[in-house]
Structures are given as structure tokens and as C-alpha cells.
Amino acid sequence: MAAPGDPRRLYRLVQEGRLCALREELRGAGPAGCPGPSGDTLLHCAARHGHRDVLAYLVETWDMDIEAANRDYKRPLHEAASQGHRDCVRYLLDRGAVVDCLKKADWTPLMMACTRKNLEVIQDLVEHGANPLLKNKDGWNSLHIASREGDPLTLQYLLTVCPAACKTESKIGRTPLHTAAMHGCLDAVKVLLQRCQYEADCADRCGCTPFMDAVQCGHIDVARLLLEQHKACWAARDALGAQAIHRAAVTGQDEALRFLVSELGADVDARAAPSRLAPLHFAAKPCTWPAPASTQPVSSSSCGPG
Known part of the structure; x- marks a missing residue:
């Protein structure tokens, strides 16, 4: 059994939201500043698991720092926003948490919130001054990230409060429309084409x-x-x-190949220029192009198979 004040026990109590037991534990253990996994504080843990009462207790009784950063520079606000815990987000914001604090790779809490269908959390962050135009290290802003999730309500909201968000490209020239199309977010594609006036054939740097x-x-x-x-x-x-036929071949998309050939009349022997490679060559090569939409997208600088 863990001794009183043992960090592992403290973190378990916070994770489970057992406020009364946590109070008893901390009365004998002293200040709750012990770092946990990845440099997390107890505040990170409380925010991640959505325990607003525990969060408030740690802040107001033990004066824990709401801007404490773990090894990835995540603050408790990042944790609460990414998990959609609105009551924790609002508590931290009301206590003066920096709304556009940056974690590793320059992700803001708003970007983290946009990885889920978290419209109310997104609204709270924006109303407290979060900037949708900020970009992470890959050049993605919150609209790019919301386009990957594909929630049309989130996209409509972001474009209403910040119309300039659509005038953005990643470091390799990819628009939110590219992101939504890659991830098969049909409703998001419709919103972006309607609201942002993207050209259907806008091309990235590749x-x-x-x-x-x-x-x-x-x-x-x-x-x-x-x-x-x-x-x-x-x-x-x-x-x-x-x-497109070469790209469908390299990722093994049989239905897409049938669509291109049978419905659109694409040439199965079309040659890529200047390599003169046919779709069959691409199908036989190991895939080094961006992975299908089930994976997390990255802003790769690679333009094709190696």
C-alpha cells in the first residue's frame, strides 16, 4: 500500500476525483507540488480528467500555479480544452489563465479544442481572446485543425468570428480544404467551398x-x-x-481507381512526367506519400514516393 503523501496515490485520487480523500491525504503530506508523469502537476491531472472541484481545491487551498508547464510545455488549460471539459476551461480562464499559451510544437488551447467536436469550449476560448489565426510549427491554424475533425458547426463558427482564418496555408502550401478532403470530411468541404471561395484545383507546393x-x-x-x-x-x-490515378495506385485505393477509370475515363497506362512511370509502377512501390485519413496528418515536405 502506498504511504500517505505518495505521489502515485495523490495522482490516483485526483484522477478518480476523490476530493475528500485527497484533502485528508494532503493535510499530512504538505504542499502538493510533486511532479508526475511527463512533468505533470496535480492540476494537469485534474484538468485532464475534468474534475473542476479538485482543480479549484488545489488552486485555492494550495495555491498551485495554473500556468505550470509539463515537459511538453502543456498547461492545465491545454489539458482541459483538449478533453472538452468546459467547466474546467471556464474555471481556469476566470482565474486568469493565459488563453493563447503554447505547448510543444506551438499548439494553443484553442487548437487542442479544435481536435474534437468541442464547440462550446471553442466559443469560451475565443470569447476570452483566443486567436484563431495563430499557427503551430507546421503552419496550421485552428481552422486547419477543425477541418481535420470535420465538424461543420465549428467551421461555421470560426469563419464567422474570424473570416480571415481561411486565408491561410501551411508551410507547404496546404489549405484547410486540402485537410478536409484528405480526411473525407464531406460537410466540411462543403462549408469551406461556400465560405472561403477556394479554387477547387488549388495546389500545395507539391x-x-x-x-x-x-x-x-x-x-x-x-x-x-x-x-x-x-x-x-x-x-x-x-x-x-x-x-490522381497514380496517387490512388500508390495508396492502394481500388474503389478510387475504378471510379477514375470506369467513370472518368482515366488512362490506366498514363505516364507521370518526366519519370514515365505508369500507375502500375506506383502501385508496386512502397508508399511514402501522406497516409490515409485514419492517421494523424503531418505537414510533410515530401512530394511523392521515394
Whole structure:
């Protein structure tokens, strides 16, 4: 059994929200400043698990620092925002937490909130001054991140409070429309095309269009929308001379290949220029292009297979 004041016991009590037991434990243990895993404080743990009463007790009784950062520079506000614990977010903001504090890779609490369908939390952060235009180390702002999650209500809200958010590109020139298309977020694609007036064939620095992203990740519904309602060019080429059919081949998207060949008339022997590689060559190569939408997206500088 853990001794009184043992950090592991303290963190377990906080995680479980056992405020009365925690009070008893801390009366004999002294100030609760012991760091936990990853340099977390008890405040990080309380915020992560949504225990507002424990959070308030630690702040108001033990004067714990609401701006304490762990080894990834996360503050308790990052934890509460990322998990959608609105009562904890509002408590921390009311106590004066810095709303745009940065964790590792320059992520703000608003960006963390945008990784989930957390509209109320997002609204609270923005109303306390969070800036949707701030970018992380990859050049993503909150709209990029919300586009990956694909919640149209969140996108509509961000674009209403900050219309300039859509005028953004990542460090390799990718727009929120690219992100939504890659992740198959059909409703998000519709909102972005309506509200941001993106060109359907806008290309990143690798020459990749949203249509290519949709096809290479198997999102035929998104590809159809871009093609039929926004006149996307299915035959466009990227910086390596590859077309959508090459990209679908390299990621093994059988349904997308049938769509391109049977419905659009794409040439199964189309050659990428200047390599002269056919889709079959791409299908046989190990995939080094961006992974399908089930994985976390990254802002890679790679433009194609190695």
C-alpha cells in the first residue's frame, strides 16, 4: 500500500476525483507540488480528467500555479480544452489563465479544442481572446485543425468570428480544404467551398489538389463533389507529373481507381512526367506519400514516393 503523501496515490485520487480523500491525504503530506508523469502537476491531472472541484481545491487551498508547464510545455488549460471539459476551461480562464499559451510544437488551447467536436469550449476560448489565426510549427491554424475533425458547426463558427482564418496555408502550401478532403470530411468541404471561395484545383507546393487528396485516401464522395459541383480537374498533375490515378495506385485505393477509370475515363497506362512511370509502377512501390485519413496528418515536405 502506498504511504500517505505518495505521489502515485495523490495522482490516483485526483484522477478518480476523490476530493475528500485527497484533502485528508494532503493535510499530512504538505504542499502538493510533486511532479508526475511527463512533468505533470496535480492540476494537469485534474484538468485532464475534468474534475473542476479538485482543480479549484488545489488552486485555492494550495495555491498551485495554473500556468505550470509539463515537459511538453502543456498547461492545465491545454489539458482541459483538449478533453472538452468546459467547466474546467471556464474555471481556469476566470482565474486568469493565459488563453493563447503554447505547448510543444506551438499548439494553443484553442487548437487542442479544435481536435474534437468541442464547440462550446471553442466559443469560451475565443470569447476570452483566443486567436484563431495563430499557427503551430507546421503552419496550421485552428481552422486547419477543425477541418481535420470535420465538424461543420465549428467551421461555421470560426469563419464567422474570424473570416480571415481561411486565408491561410501551411508551410507547404496546404489549405484547410486540402485537410478536409484528405480526411473525407464531406460537410466540411462543403462549408469551406461556400465560405472561403477556394479554387477547387488549388495546389500545395507539391502540386497536390484537394481532388488528388480525396482520391488517394479513398473518399469518392468528396471527389465527386469537387468534380461535379466545382469543376475540379481529375487529370491535373502534381509537381512530379503524377495524376490522381497514380496517387490512388500508390495508396492502394481500388474503389478510387475504378471510379477514375470506369467513370472518368482515366488512362490506366498514363505516364507521370518526366519519370514515365505508369500507375502500375506506383502501385508496386512502397508508399511514402501522406497516409490515409485514419492517421494523424503531418505537414510533410515530401512530394511523392521515394
